[in-house]
Amino acid sequence: MAEELLKIRGLTVAVEGKQILNGLDLTVNRGEVHAIMGPNGSGKSTLANALMGHPRYQVTGGDVKFKGEEILGLTPDVRAQKGMFLAFQYPTSIPGVTMVNFLRQAMKAVRQEDVPVREFREKLLATLKLLKIDEDFARRYVNEGFSGGEKKRAEVLQLGILDPDLAIMDETDSGLDIDALRTVAEGVNALTTPKLGVVLITHYQRLLNYIKPQFVHILYKGRIIESGGPELALQLEAEGYDPVIAKYGGTPELAVAGEKA
Amino acid sequence: MTSNVLAPGLPGLTDGDVETASKSSPEWVAETRRNAWRTYESMELPDPGDEEWRRTNLREMTFPSARPSQLSVAADSSRNDAIVIADLASSDHADVVKRYFGKTVHAEEWKFVALNAALWSGGKLIHVPAGVEADLPVSLLASGLTDGGAAFPRVLVIAERNSSVRIVDDSSSVGGGFVSSVVEIIVGEGAKVEYYDINRWGDGVLNFKTVRAILGRDAEFVGLAAGIGSKLTKMRFDVEMPEPGARMQLLGVTFGSGKQHFDYNTLQNHVGHHTISDLQFKSALTDESSLVWYGITRINHGATAAEANQTSRNLLLSEHAKAAPIPILEIEAYDVAKCSHGATAGPVEDTELFYLESRGIPKDVAEHMLVEGFFADVIRRIPDEKLREQVLDAVLVKAGGRLESITWDDVLAG
Ligand SMILES: Nc1ncnc2c1ncn2[C@@H]1O[C@H](COP(=O)(O)OP(=O)(O)OP(=O)(O)O)[C@@H](O)[C@H]1O
Ligand SMILES: [Mg+2]
Numbered sequence: 237m238a239e240e241l242l243k244i245r246g247l248t249v250a251v252e253g254k255q256i257l258n259g260l261d262l263t264v265n266r267g268e269v270h271a272i273m274g275p276n277g278s279g280k281s282t283l284a285n286a287l288m289g290h291p292r293y294q295v296t297g298g299d300v301k302f303k304g305e306e307i308l309g310l311t312p313d314v315r316a317q318k319g320m321f322l323a324f325q326y327p328t329s330i331p332g333v334t335m336v337n338f339l340r341q342a343m344k345a346v347r348q349e350d351v352p353v354r355e356f357r358e359k360l361l362a363t364l365k366l367l368k369i370d371e372d373f374a375r376r377y378v379n380e381g382f383s384g385g386e387k388k389r390a391e392v393l394q395l396g397i398l399d400p401d402l403a404i405m406d407e408t409d410s411g412l413d414i415d416a417l418r419t420v421a422e423g424v425n426a427l428t429t430p431k432l433g434v435v436l437i438t439h440y441q442r443l444l445n446y447i448k449p450q451f452v453h454i455l456y457k458g459r460i461i462e463s464g465g466p467e468l469a470l471q472l473e474a475e476g477y478d479p480v481i482a483k484y485g486g487t488p489e490l491a492v493a494g495e496k497a
Numbered sequence: 498m499t500s501n502v503l504a505p506g507l508p509g510l511t512d513g514d515v516e517t518a519s520k521s522s523p524e525w526v527a528e529t530r531r532n533a534w535r536t537y538e539s540m541e542l543p544d545p546g547d548e549e550w551r552r553t554n555l556r557e558m559t560f561p562s563a564r565p566s567q568l569s570v571a572a573d574s575s576r577n578d579a580i581v582i583a584d585l586a587s588s589d590h591a592d593v594v595k596r597y598f599g600k601t602v603h604a605e606e607w608k609f610v611a612l613n614a615a616l617w618s619g620g621k622l623i624h625v626p627a628g629v630e631a632d633l634p635v636s637l638l639a640s641g642l643t644d645g646g647a648a649f650p651r652v653l654v655i656a657e658r659n660s661s662v663r664i665v666d667d668s669s670s671v672g673g674g675f676v677s678s679v680v681e682i683i684v685g686e687g688a689k690v691e692y693y694d695i696n697r698w699g700d701g702v703l704n705f706k707t708v709r710a711i712l713g714r715d716a717e718f719v720g721l722a723a724g725i726g727s728k729l730t731k732m733r734f735d736v737e738m739p740e741p742g743a744r745m746q747l748l749g750v751t752f753g754s755g756k757q758h759f760d761y762n763t764l765q766n767h768v769g770h771h772t773i774s775d776l777q778f779k780s781a782l783t784d785e786s787s788l789v790w791y792g793i794t795r796i797n798h799g800a801t802a803a804e805a806n807q808t809s810r811n812l813l814l815s816e817h818a819k820a821a822p823i824p825i826l827e828i829e830a831y832d833v834a835k836c837s838h839g840a841t842a843g844p845v846e847d848t849e850l851f852y853l854e855s856r857g858i859p860k861d862v863a864e865h866m867l868v869e870g871f872f873a874d875v876i877r878r879i880p881d882e883k884l885r886e887q888v889l890d891a892v893l894v895k896a897g898g899r900l901e902s903i904t905w906d907d908v909l910a911g
Binding site (some may be wrong): 312313375 | 583846847848849850852853854855856858859860862863865867869870871872873874877900902903904905907908909911
C-alpha cells in the first residue's frame with residue numbers, strides 16, 4: 237500500500253473573520269499527483285496557504301497530518317523543514333536579498349545542516365539548466381523585476397533545490413507561454429521522484445497533458461464537491477463547472493451539507 | 498563670561514575656551530572664533546515652532562556641563578599624494594581656507610553652528626587640485642571625545658574642476674558628550690565628490706551636525722549619512738545646485754535602538770537647469786528608538802528640466818519604535834522633467850516574512866535577512882565595493898552582525 241503523506245480532515249479556514257474553507261478532506265500518498273480545480277475564489281490558494289501555515293489564514297477546525305504527524309501547531313519554517321513546499325501563485329519580491337543568498341539559506345535551513353559550496357553549485361547549476369533559466373538569475377534580488385513567467389520558473393527552481401516530500405503548486409502554469417509551460421512541466425516531471433506527492437492547483441487542462449494526475453478534485457465554495465480521475469478534468473474543459481455544481485442541486489451549500497459524512 | 502537668560506548655551510563653556518582654541522590659530526582664525534562666539538552667545542536655541550525643530554525641541558532639553566575634549570582626527574592620506582590633506586589652521590593653506598571657510602555653512606545659521614565656528618578643533622582641509630582623481634578613499638577618523646566632553650569637528654572639502662575624491666568621515670567615542678560638527682563641501686565644475694558620514698558616537702552623545710555641499714556646473718555628489726551611534730542626532734544635510742547639469746544622490750541608513758532619537762533635515766535645492774537629485778533614506782528602528790526625516794526638495798524658477806526624487810522607508814521592528822518621514826516638495830519651475838516622492842513607516846512585510854519562512858528559514862533569521870536586504874538596497878548605490886561592505890558592516894552591528902553571505906561569483910569560484 238502507498239505510504240500516506242498528507243491527510244486533511246474537515247479543515248475549516250477563515251480569512252479576516254470570513255469562513256473560506258468549509259470542511260475539506262483530502263488524502264495524498266507518496267508518488268501521487270492530485271489536481272485541484274475550481275472557479276476563482278473557491279478557496280484553492282486559501283488551502284495552499286493554510287497548509288503552509290500562513291498566519292493570515294486562520295484554521296478554525298479540522299486537522300492535518302503530514303507523514304503521520306499533526307502539523308497545524310507548527311510554524312511555517314518547521315513545516316518546510318519536515319518536507320512541505322508551496323510554489324506560490326503570486327511569489328513576493330524581496331529587494332536587497334539576492335537569489336543566491338536566499339537559496340543557500342533555504343537549502344541550509346531545510347537540511348538543517350551546512351551545505352558545501354560545491355554541492356550547492358552543482359545542484360543550482362543543474363536545476364537552472366533543467367528549467368532553462370539564465371545563470372545571471374542567481375545574482376538578482378528575489379523575484380524583483382522578474383516577469384510573470386520568470387517568477388513561476390523561480391518557484392520550480394526552489395522546488396528542485398529544496399527537494400521536498402510534498403509539493404503544493406498553486407497555479408504554477410498561469411502566466412506561462414506555451415514553450416515556458418512545456419519547460420516548466422518537463423522540469424517538474426524531471427524533479428518528481430517516487431517519494432514526492434504533488435498537489436497541483438490549476439485552471440487549465442493543458443498543464444495536465446504534461447503532468448498527469450491520478451486524481452482530480454473540484455473545489456467549490458470551500459469544499460471538494462467532486463473527485464475523480466483524469467477524465468474529470470477533460471469533462472470540465474469541455475463543459476465548464478456548471479454541470480458539476482448543478483449536480484449538487486445548484487445550491488452548493490445544501491449539496492455540500494448532504495455530502496458531509 | 499556673559500550669560501544670557503534668553504539664550505542659554507552649553508553650560509561649562511566660556512569665552513576662555515575660545516582663547517584656548519585660538520592659541521594655535523593664525524590671527525584671522527582667532528578673529529572668526531571670537532566673532533562666532535559672540536554670535537553663539539546672542540542666539541537663542543531654535544524655536545520649536547519652526548517646522549524643522551518641532552520634533553526635537555532643544556528648549557526642553559537640559560544640556561550637561563561639558564568641557565572641550567582634545568579631538569584628534571586621523572586622516573589617512575599616505576596613498577593620495579596629489580591631494581592636500583592638512584590642518585585647517587595651518588598657515589601653508591591660509592589663502593584657500595580664508596576664501597572658503599564659513600562661506601557655505603555660516604556661523605549665523607544657528608546657535609550650535611556658531612559654537613562650532615568658535616571652538617572647532619582637529620579641523621581638516623581636503624583640497625583636490627583640478628583634474629586629480631584620488632583613487633583611494635580619504636578616511637577621517639575622529640576620536641578623542643572623552644565621556645562627558647564636548648567636541649567640535651570641522652571639515653572643509655574643495656574639489657577643483659574635474660577632480661574626484663571619496664571621503665569617509667567616521668566618528669566614534671564611548672559614553673556621553675556633546676558634539677557639534679560642520680562640514681563644507683565645494684564641488685567644482687565637472688568634479689565628483691562622495692562623502693560618507695558614519696556616526697558611531699557613544700550612546701550618550703548629543704550629536705549636532707551640519708553638512709552642506711555646493712555643486713558647480715555638471716558636478717556630481719554622493720552623500721551618505723549612516724546613523725548608528727549617539728543618544729540624539731540632529732543632522733542637517735543640504736545639497737545646493739546653483740549651476741546647470743549637476744547631479745546628486747543623498748543616501749541614509751540608520752539603525753536605531755534603545756531610546757535613540759535621529760532627526761534628519763535634508764535639502765535638495767535645484768537652481769540650475771537640468772539638475773538631478775535622488776534621495777533614499779532608510780531606517781530600521783527597534784526598542785523605543787525614533788526617527789524624524791524632514792526633507793525638502795526645492796525646484797526653483799529657472800531649474801527647468803530638473804529631475805528629483807525623495808524616498809524615505811522606515812522599518813519599525815518594535816511596537817514602541819516611531820518614525821515620522823516628512824517629504825516636502827516646493828516647485829516653482831514650470832517645466833520639471835520628473836518629480837516623485839514616497840514615505841513609508843511600518844513593520845516588516847508579512848508576505849515577505851512568510852515567503853522566507855515557507856522555505857524553512859526560521860523567523861528570526863528571516864527577519865534579519867529582510868533587514869539586511871532593506872539596507873543593502875540603498876547601500877548598493879555606493880560605487881566602491883569595499884566601502885559598501887564597510888558601511889553595511891557598521892550599520893548591521895546593531896542587528897547583531899551580518900548573516901553569512903555569498904556572491905554568485907564566490908559560488909562559481911568556490
Ligand atoms: N488575504 C485575504 N484577505 C481577504 N480575503 C481573502 C484573502 N485571501 C483570500 N481571500 C478571500 O477568500 C476567498 C478565496 O480566495 P482564494 O485566493 O483561496 O481563491 P482561489 O480559489 O485561489 O482563487 P483563484 O482561482 O482566483 O486563485 C476569496 O473570496 C478571497 O477574496
Ligand atoms: Mg488562487
